[in-house]
Amino acid sequence: MSNYKIVSSSEVPSFYSRVVEIWEYRELLLMLAWRDFRVKYAQSFLGFIWALINPIITLVVLSFIFGTVAKVDTMGIPHSLYTLAGLCGWTFFASLAADSGRSVLNAQEMIKKIYFPRLVLPLSKTFTSLIDFGIVLLCLAVLMVIYQYPPTIQLIWLPFFVFLAILAGIASGIWVSALTIRFRDFQHVMPLVLRIGMYATPVAFPASAVPEKYQFLFFLNPLAGVVEGMRWSLLGTSEFPPYIWLSLGILLLLFISGWIYFSRMERVIADII
Amino acid sequence: MKETVIKVENISKKYQLGKSAMGDLRSTICNLFSRRKEQAINTDFWALRDISFEVNQGDVLGIIGGNGAGKSTLLKILSRITTPTTGNVEITGRVASLLEIGTGFHPELTGRENVFLNGSLLGMRRQEIKDKFDDIVAFSEINQFIDTPVKHYSSGMYVRLAFAVAAHLEPEILIIDEVLAVGDIAFQEKCLGKMSEVAKGGRTIIFVSHNLDAIQKLCTSSIVLQNGEIIHQGESSLMVKKFLETMFSTASAVSQSPNDRSGNGTVRIESVHIEDEKGNYINTLFAGQWLKVVLNYKSTFPLIQSLIVRLEIVDASNRILFICNNLLSDGEFFNLSQSGQISCVINKLPLNKGSYFMHVYVQMNRKDSDILMNAYKLNVQNGNFYSTGKLPQTHKGLLVEYYWYVNNTKK
Numbered sequence: 001m002s003n004y005k006i007v008s009s010s011e012v013p014s015f016y017s018r019v020v021e022i023w024e025y026r027e028l029l030l031m032l033a034w035r036d037f038r039v040k041y042a043q044s045f046l047g048f049i050w051a052l053i054n055p056i057i058t059l060v061v062l063s064f065i066f067g068t069v070a071k072v073d074t075m076g077i078p079h080s081l082y083t084l085a086g087l088c089g090w091t092f093f094a095s096l097a098a099d100s101g102r103s104v105l106n107a108q109e110m111i112k113k114i115y116f117p118r119l120v121l122p123l124s125k126t127f128t129s130l131i132d133f134g135i136v137l138l139c140l141a142v143l144m145v146i147y148q149y150p151p152t153i154q155l156i157w158l159p160f161f162v163f164l165a166i167l168a169g170i171a172s173g174i175w176v177s178a179l180t181i182r183f184r185d186f187q188h189v190m191p192l193v194l195r196i197g198m199y200a201t202p203v204a205f206p207a208s209a210v211p212e213k214y215q216f217l218f219f220l221n222p223l224a225g226v227v228e229g230m231r232w233s234l235l236g237t238s239e240f241p242p243y244i245w246l247s248l249g250i251l252l253l254l255f256i257s258g259w260i261y262f263s264r265m266e267r268v269i270a271d272i273i
Numbered sequence: 274m275k276e277t278v279i280k281v282e283n284i285s286k287k288y289q290l291g292k293s294a295m296g297d298l299r300s301t302i303c304n305l306f307s308r309r310k311e312q313a314i315n316t317d318f319w320a321l322r323d324i325s326f327e328v329n330q331g332d333v334l335g336i337i338g339g340n341g342a343g344k345s346t347l348l349k350i351l352s353r354i355t356t357p358t359t360g361n362v363e364i365t366g367r368v369a370s371l372l373e374i375g376t377g378f379h380p381e382l383t384g385r386e387n388v389f390l391n392g393s394l395l396g397m398r399r400q401e402i403k404d405k406f407d408d409i410v411a412f413s414e415i416n417q418f419i420d421t422p423v424k425h426y427s428s429g430m431y432v433r434l435a436f437a438v439a440a441h442l443e444p445e446i447l448i449i450d451e452v453l454a455v456g457d458i459a460f461q462e463k464c465l466g467k468m469s470e471v472a473k474g475g476r477t478i479i480f481v482s483h484n485l486d487a488i489q490k491l492c493t494s495s496i497v498l499q500n501g502e503i504i505h506q507g508e509s510s511l512m513v514k515k516f517l518e519t520m521f522s523t524a525s526a527v528s529q530s531p532n533d534r535s536g537n538g539t540v541r542i543e544s545v546h547i548e549d550e551k552g553n554y555i556n557t558l559f560a561g562q563w564l565k566v567v568l569n570y571k572s573t574f575p576l577i578q579s580l581i582v583r584l585e586i587v588d589a590s591n592r593i594l595f596i597c598n599n600l601l602s603d604g605e606f607f608n609l610s611q612s613g614q615i616s617c618v619i620n621k622l623p624l625n626k627g628s629y630f631m632h633v634y635v636q637m638n639r640k641d642s643d644i645l646m647n648a649y650k651l652n653v654q655n656g657n658f659y660s661t662g663k664l665p666q667t668h669k670g671l672l673v674e675y676y677w678y679v680n681n682t683k684k
Contacts, residue, residue, distance in 0.1 A: 027398060
């Protein structure tokens with residue numbers, strides 16, 4: 001029941017009024033997040049187990065390929081620890097991007113019957129992804145204790161990189177969810193991109209392993225900065241990731257363009273979904 | 274002077290019919306590379322054309338129209354689910370729209386959790402839902418199951434809970450579509466009661482329904498839509514009459530396909546409708562109710578002699594259930610004017626719940642003038658035939674009046 005004067009017209013509302021509206025619908029946003037949480041975790045203990053099994057299996061595979069077979073240099077840090085710190089950022093991004101990318105299509109019945117700012121749907125996925133992230137973080141903490149590897153003062157940078165990962169996940173999520181409204185094909189494209197993307201991102205190997213002349217190109221993938229940066233803050237690896245500001249810039253661009261495209265699609269969504 | 278709370282100005286809505294209305298990647302890519310755009314395949318369809326009206330504070334407005342008249346599109350625009358192609362809608366006040374009840378219900382969640390989820394989807398604040406929670410549960414009559422996941426609910430329980438949430442919305446403006454079409458007759462009555470309660474509370478309501486009785490009962494004024502345009506606007510019972518007139522003059526009873534209509538045409542039935550005691554047009558009938566079948570006729574003769582009218586009521590498999598024939602009860606009609614009305618009163622409708630059809634036969638001078646097969650569809654609901662409210666569960670056969678007695682009761 002949004003308040004007071006409501007105008008529905010053929011004109012596109014301003015950015016500011018959209019933000020205000022989403023703020024007004026904050027309770028719905030939290031409600032949807034809570035629903036996802038209930039359905040995913042609270043129904044059974046298995047929900048948590050699955051959130052645990054996924055990164056562990058990925059970790060085992062990646063450690064074997066990059067650590068045991070390819071023997072990638074991780075600057076003295078145990079390879080499994082190094083990879084898991086990379087996975088923290090990556091799985092957070094990937095689960096958020098996948099969930100929010102599907103969110104609009106999954107809610108199509110709701111969309112046809114009731115009005116609310118549609119951006120609430122992808123945004124609400126942040127919370128369950130944060131829980132997944134927390135679980136991986138917990139694994140990392142356990143591993144750090146086992147390897148007797150204490151965190152450093154750089155840990156205070158973690159919130160910043162968490163923010164970047166959210167930005168990346170939401171930006172891709174709103175792009176994909178808006179695109180899938182018109183082109184259903186994109187729901188198949190997303191998992192593919194995420195799978196390939198993991199290897200184009202320094203999850204199991206350091207960015208410095210990439211030859212100098214390709215570094216700039218490599219960091220055009222904004223996730224390279226996010227993942228490398230998060231590992232830097234978690235493990236205190238030696239240098240602050242270069243090109244992190246480039247990643248931030250690209251992410252902001254991706255987010256703003258996604259927002260604009262989503263806003264345009266939002267107006268016709270109920271007609272074509 | 275009442276304040277205007279909804280102002281609709283010249284809204285139109287265009288849909289694109291055709292191949293690439295929905296759009297897929299392949300055709301978009303093809304379009305990108307081919308000079309011959311596929312646009313030509315698209316045909317525009319105007320679901321609404323230049324609609325304007327205003328609703329004042331406290332008005333209850335009904336929207337009437339046949340299928341495809343644009344009612345749903347109008348509601349979707351008013352509730353902001355979709356935007357108009359051109360034009361403006363201005364709404365002042367808190368709006369809640371109910372195009373469906375139980376939107377967003379998740380089967381895995383409990384009744385309690387779904388109340389909160391559905392409530393916040395409908396725009397209620399969390400605190401508001403908390404305050405009303407006990408009332409909602411009481412209204413839904415499912416107290417003991419409130420902490421059971423709704424996937425275990427019967428469909429009746431599901432609907433009751435969903436409606437209970439909707440019934441406790443307290444917006445200034447309420448937009449409702451056909452929600453009353455759910456549940457059994459008792460539940461529909463309860464919903465209607467709740468709605469008129471809400472309407473009397475001074476709230477502004479926009480109501481779309483196929484249930485013309487409900488429109489007449491609830492709405493102070495109505496608009497009639499046809500092909501996306503407003504064709505009539507005014508007091509509700511008058512609008513219902515006008516709507517039925519346009520319905521029958523354009524579609525069902527009169528311009529029957531040649532297969533369904535025969536006879537020499539010396540007398541033609543122009544329209545068929547059914548009225549209740551108060552003269553209201555009704556299209557939903559109740560078992561045991563009083564009703565009047567009204568036939569409007571026109572003849573090629575200035576004076577009609579020796580007219581026989583026969584109504585055959587048949588079930589869905591075209592078995593005759595009963596016949597109303599003036600020759601049997603009243604005798605032939607004489608000295609009728611060239612056009613007018615012939616009515617047949619049925620004191621107590623002997624039909625069970627279900628759908629039935631009426632064939633109309635008209636004979637003048639013992640020659641078939643007009644035969645209308647399936648001239649009218651009777652939708653009968655459970656009613657109070659035996660003054661007990663009870664009816665045979667089988668929905669078969671006819672209802673007759675009878676009484677029982679026993680003469681060997683023990684003293």
